[in-house]
Amino acid sequence: MSSVLRTSYEVVQQRDVPEPRESQQNESRDVTPGPPKEARADVDAVHTSEGSIGWMVPSAMIGFFLFATVVAIIHYIYCQHLDDKFVESTIPQAWNNAFSIIFARVFSTALAASASTAFTQILWWYLRRRALSLSNIDALFSINCSPLHLYQVGLLKVTPILWFFGLLIPFISIATIFPPGSLVVQQLPDVQTAMAMVPTLDVDYRGNNSAVDFWAYAMFDHGTDGEYRSPLIRYLSLGKRTLLEGSYLTRPSPCGANCTYNLVFSAPSLQCEQDTPNPSLEGRVFKLYSNVSQSEAISGSWNPRTIDFMAAPYQANLTESDDGHTSLYKFDLTYRDQTTNGLRNTSCTTLDANYTANITYENSVQTVTVDIAQGQALNATILSINSLFYHVVQAPDPTATNLTWENAPMRYFSEESLSELYHGVQLRSIRDALIRPLSGAISSFGINDEYFTTNTIIQETPLASMAYNETLFNYPKIYFDLSPSALQDLMTNVTISILNDATNMTSTLVTKTVYKSGYVFKDEARLIGAYAGTLGACLIFVLLGFGALWQNGTPAFSGGFLQIMCTTTYGDSVMNRVAQGFSQRGIENLPKDLSKLKVRYGLVTDGAGEKKYAAFGTVAETEVLLKRAR
Structure with a gap:
């Protein structure tokens, strides 16, 4: 120098x-x-030098501190930018991990540089004003770069600020562990919309319009003259299972684990209301079913004085003023209600309705919600006539797709009329899939040798509740929840079950959710807290360093x-x-x-x-x- x-x-x-x-004299020697x-x-020059604060040390303390602050802000903006973005469309996960570590390491290095410079100013402030042992001075010169000297608790008594200052350096390294974990990779939903083929309920579909396809897509069993008899066993089974489950039956997703779509289709609905007792209901029940108990180990006979349940379908005649209908499909019930411990009566009419169903799959679990627009009541007079589809049964060429319905030997139908009849009978089949398992009678429930039941399975469904008698050790009472709304919901559930069994396909707009790996700024407080807490703690010591620098009047450098x-x-x-x-x-x-x-x-x-x-x-x-x- x-x-x-x-x-x-x-x-x-x-x-x-x-x-x-x-x-x-020795200058000339070698x-x-x-x-x-x-x-x-x-x-050898004679001079006098006065110290000055200069610019290097203040710039180091301020510059490194501000640089660390900027790095923390950039890291926050970086996380915000990647939040809710897919990995495949941004940066690879390995690169993100490297960038997060770089942000944290640069932050801690810059902040440690600022804090270490401030520490040196405070150290020399103490050295000017306090006599310390050489061992303590040696420890203080190393404490900001080697936390091993923190074990000398005696320094805490002699120079507490410097001891805590030495604790700050490892604290910076520990605190910066947390910010990289604020941005995590999770499975994010990617919503995609496209047309797709899905199964739907189409009661009007008759295939290629031949007699073969007419019966292939029919939902009902028919007699030799083409008359309606009952729903196919397939649909009766769906109705019974729906009743026993207490909810509609689901099906696997046709569009992936997470998707949703809407369908519009025709199906029956029930319009039910509380009614007065139907005096002819008992006769209608036993016109259809036996008055001798048909369940195993139950040998009682029907007792009208101890009625628990009674239900039957029938046709109700109307006048000509009722929109041209001469009869409707009705379903009446009498049941024991738990609230009143008495009998209630409900009457339902079968209607043609349009269903708008929203079908959603979440993790392959189906949820169906429907909006029902009720239409006209089904015309029981026409749909119940004998030999309704005789001309289809007796078609000369069952495979012909150009069958002329006008030449039918039994009765004349236009193409439009035939379609309306087919539509109505299909709806009747869906309705009967619910009505037939419900119909029947129960009396004297729980009374030994007197308990009677015929046909109905209502007592086995969630709609029934039984009261246990702790004295008799049995269930002498049974109650039912068959309010009008409950019956209407039953019809809806059976319809959805049959929809979920449908095989016809239709094209509809499907919203599909595919889960992909994406970045999530999951814990902002983790990043902000770590950076802000560290900056706040360092700011206190940096301000103390500036105070010491001003009082010392000259800068001090560490390790030079x-x-x-x-x-x-x-x-x-x-x-x-x-x-x-x-x-x-x-x-x-x-x-x-x-x-x-x-x-x-x-x-x-x-x-x-x-x-x-x-x-x-x-x-x-x-x-x-x-x-x-x-």
Whole structure:
């Protein structure tokens, strides 16, 4: 160096001392050359230097702190940008992990650089004002880069701020573990919309319009003359299973694990209301079913005085003023209600309805909701006539697709009329899939040798509830929830079950949700808290560092040899004399006298007692060094 600048104190002025004659005579000898004359002139120059704060240290404390703040903000914006975006359309997950770690490491490195610089200013502030043992000084010089010295709890008593400052450095590294985990990869829904083929209920479909396809797609069983008899066993089974389950039957998804679509189709609905007792209901029941109990181990006979349940379908005649209908399909019930412990009566009419169904699959679990627009009541007079489809049964060529219905031997139907009849009978089949398992009678339930039941399975469904008698050890009472709304819901559930069994396909708009790997900014508080907490803690120490720098009047640098050299030039000090004998020993082999020797950084006087300069020395050898007044 051309010159060595000391801190804010006067440098000892070196006087020109004439060289000894002997030395002058030896100049001509072949010896190791000394420094050039220009260098000796610089070293020997007489000058006075006053310290100044300068720009490097303040810039380091402010610059690194602001840089760390900017990195934290950029990391937050980065996470916000990737939030709810798919991995395949942004950056690979491995790259994101690397970027997150880079953000955290750059943040911690910059903040540690700012904090370490501030720590050095506070350390030298203490060294100017307090005599510390050499072992404590040695620990303090290393505590900001080696947390192993934190175990010296004695430092907490001597210099608590510096001890906590040393704790801050590992805290920065630990705190920055959390921000990279704020942005995680999860399965995100990717909603796609497209036309697709899905199964639907089409009661009007007759295939290729031949007699073969007419019966192939019919939902009912017919007699030899083409009359309606009952729903096919397939649909009766669906009705019974729906009743026993208490809900509609589902089917596997035709469009993936997560999708939704709407369907519009025709199906029957029930219009039910509370009614007065139907005096002819009992006769209608036993016109259809036996009055002898038909269940195993139940041998009772029908008792009209102990009725629990009674239900039957029938045709109700109307006048000509009722929109041209002469009869309707009715279904009447009498049942024991738990609320009143008495009998209630409900009457239902079968209607033609349009269903709008929303079918949704979530994780392959189906949910169906329907909106029902009720239409006209079914015309029981026409749909119940004998030999209704005789001409279809007796078709000359069952496979012909151009069958002329006008030439039917039994009765004349136009194509439009035939379609309407086929539509009505199909709806009747769906309605009977519910009505027939419900119809029947129960009396004297729970009374030994008197219990009677015929046909109905209502007692086995969730619609029935039984009261246990702890004295008789049996269930002497049975109650039913067959309100008008409950019966209408039953018809809806059976219809949905049959819809889910349909094989006809139709094209509709399907909204499909496919789950893909995507980024989720799951825990903003985790990132913000870690960065903000660390910045806040460091800001306190940086402000303390600025205060110490201003009071010191000159910057201090951590770990620099020049600074150590400039502060240990008091050759006659006790510290130097003791340390000379141990220059080649390790730290662990130093004597206690040296490690416990208390020194401070202050003003010392040269050997001649003429000039003062700053260096380490004992309390007796030094004066307190404060910032020089301007």
